[in-house]
Amino acid sequence: MKSRKDLWSLYSEKVMEHFQNPRNVGEMQSPDGIGHAGNPVCGDIMELYIKVKDDIIIDAKFKTFGCGAAIATSSILTEMVKGKTIEEAMKISNKAVAEALDGLPPIKMHCSVLAEEALGLAIEDYLAKSKRK
Amino acid sequence: MKSRKDLWSLYSEKVMEHFQNPRNVGEMQSPDGIGHAGNPVCGDIMELYIKVKDDIIIDAKFKTFGCGAAIATSSILTEMVKGKTIEEAMKISNKAVAEALDGLPPIKMHCSVLAEEALGLAIEDYLAKSKRK
């Protein structure tokens, strides 16, 4: 038997690590922004919650229904945004998410797109809410 | 390795025996009847020679260009006709020839048809000649 690493030609070690030990799982009490992306038809649903203070994302959490890549991208995304300003966070592209995971297989790149989308929506939500305030 | 007998699923032992040791090969000096059957296009050519005395075939010889079945049918045909009256010989069917060889594969039955044809032509030739005499 070869090692698992050889076998998992599908995913990088980093993806598998995040998939197995996802960071920041769960809902957030009174988040400042929520982003929903995906839908049941495509089989991936992401919910991203952010807490913002002084224009800086101080906390992020997620809930995801989806494949291994969807869970791993959600997990790493929450790590990537923490500590970033809203402006910085808005610049996080799906490619950056994929790269942070040491790459995704081509057929899974849509998961990183979903993550980018969820983040954009969460920020939008935050901005809309803060305007209203 | 299995024995040759198992291997030669194509031909019966009898066919192979006649093919290896064909009887009555060769031309005949002044035959009483000659039958040519087949043609180069189909790949089988048979020449049958008969000698007839008192309406009885007393000798038969053949020359054949053709596959294993063609050679074996020619060979056994010459044996079958010897000693037969013309009338008896005329009744020899292609099936009888094939049976005498313990059968032929379906794709080779045409060889027995060729043999029947050559015999028919040789007898016709003999009858035509004897009329002329």
Place this chain on the structure above:
Amino acid sequence: MRRIYLDYAATTPTHPLVLKAMLPWFTDGFGNPASIHSFGQEAKGAIEEAREKVARLIGAKSEEIVFTSSGTEADNFAIKGVAYAKEHKGKHIITTAIEHHAVIEPCKFLEKRGFKVTYLPVDKDGLVDPRHVKKAITDETILISVMHANNEIGTIEPIKEIARIANDRGICFHTDAVQTVGHLPVDVDELKVDLVSISAHKFCGPKGVGALYIRKGTKIVPFMHGGEQEHGRRASTQNVPGIVGFGKACELAQKEMGQEKVRLQTLRDKLISGILDRIDDVRLNGHPTQRLPNNVNISLEFVEGESMLLNLDLVGIAASTGSACSSSVLEASHVLLALGLPHELAHSSLRLTLGQETTEKDIDYVLEKLPQIVKKLRVMSPLYKPGKK
């Protein structure tokens, strides 16, 4: 780590006796069966012996068996072959919404080329209603193709009834029996079918070999054109070792099928009831009783299939899902959707298919691990609102 394979419907290991039977035909008996010399005739003898074994397993005559490279090829051959042979009579084909892609895609290909195809619906358990078949028939119908048992949900279709309808109308009937031959008794005369697709690797034979049973007198155009092999019905040098292995697998299946069926059914039912006992919000997909002896297909609500598979694999359990992330667009199984499942449930499916080496201990292990995994994933799932239900 312990490794438990529960994906026998996808493929099976080659039986050691099958492999043993194949070995001489790679190196010593390597001849081309089309060759006249003894190397060739020896190989020819071997494939004819195998043909008899395949024929015997399904009650056919050996000259009605045409070897193919797989179940997919057998399906393509049957569908396209009959379509082309009969197109002057009509261009209508009847099949079902839950066929394997190997039947559906050839039908779609033909649709692009002027044929009409009716895809019959199924009920919530996956059963095709013979009355629907009857109603769908038109004067243009030239072929009816209904699978014997579904590969995803395990539902066994009423083939005999459907074949009778086809026979009464003089319409050619094909069944994809890739999931049943070698597992359940299949008799072509009892079922009255004209064409049957078989695949060796689904019952401990080698990959890359299959067969199409073609009832004597059935008009069919070859799929693979070229040499005169297989009596002109399928060109290409025969895969001698593969065919010999296929024959051996049929021989073994014929002997062991009966007992194995009972053994697997018991394990299957233990697994199903074990899961239903231990996990909430689970739905069994497919018919409760009229199903393959080795098939368990469940939807575990709120949890996506691939993420379950990965987690199962991490604890050594190999399974399958109807949530296909293999293509660029995520698509839920067309079979599960045809049952009327909403997309969430279709994406939440897990298929566990048992086989030769499955033991009761394996089942216990799954029953230990699966609830933990589902729990972990549900915590992560935005669809899961505990207490809401």
Place this chain on the structure above:
Amino acid sequence: MRRIYLDYAATTPTHPLVLKAMLPWFTDGFGNPASIHSFGQEAKGAIEEAREKVARLIGAKSEEIVFTSSGTEADNFAIKGVAYAKEHKGKHIITTAIEHHAVIEPCKFLEKRGFKVTYLPVDKDGLVDPRHVKKAITDETILISVMHANNEIGTIEPIKEIARIANDRGICFHTDAVQTVGHLPVDVDELKVDLVSISAHKFCGPKGVGALYIRKGTKIVPFMHGGEQEHGRRASTQNVPGIVGFGKACELAQKEMGQEKVRLQTLRDKLISGILDRIDDVRLNGHPTQRLPNNVNISLEFVEGESMLLNLDLVGIAASTGSACSSSVLEASHVLLALGLPHELAHSSLRLTLGQETTEKDIDYVLEKLPQIVKKLRVMSPLYKPGKK
């Protein structure tokens, strides 16, 4: 009895190292490459490694290789696949009169379905004239298919020149390289070909595996419809052991091809001149120099091919003939007839193809036995009139 195999063009024994490479994939690594779990991914890794080896042998990228079940399937796929993909542009195909049946029969099938096919003639040595190709092109031409080397007479065609003509006109070019890949250097970029058919069992790989090289950007409709395997270009569970063996055969060929070619050429030339020296009324078929290193094809006048084969087999020599008695109608080889040979000569042909295990002693043995056999059969032949010539 000594057994000498001289029918390597029909099929070859599987190399022991190839078989060794295959073995683990029947029983341990038996997973379905389409499965997400580790059994599946392991198998997937193995076939991707094999794909790289196949690609490397012909200078292709691995994503340009699609595995098939044989050379025949590759040919069917190429011909029908391009025809269906391009039919809106035109329905004319150009090929030659000496192609393998695996190319000719798909063309005939398409002719029945509205396509037009030009079968180009060859000269007395079996060469296709590139100028004929040029002249045959019309605005409707969508595909040109010319084999790399002929399997019967061994003539190597001027593929590079023909491909250039096709390229200049923007027409898709396919070559059936079943007899050259693994034996002679084939580089898809040097030859500028769009599609190449390959078969593993012709160079010590297993039977039942082949490949179609498809240049990136080439439009082609799948031949085998069903699952999404091979990036949607060829459905059906991959034959993992077969593909692994195929890869290994490519790896071995790449290493050994150069030397082996020289060795075989020497033996071939000894055999040819030995026969011409020892037997009268013999004609060498195919090009005297532009021919496969292992191919000897001669017509021995006045003697029918099958009867020679049987006699050779009785002394342990396995050979082949262009006098095909395998179908219900005896047909002389279409290749030999295309050279302009009269039927008698076409029926009198003998093909001896050398390979891996052929030794000089084998050649000497043939040179001892063949003249005796020919003599015996000529005495029996009504066409042989000694002294007449």
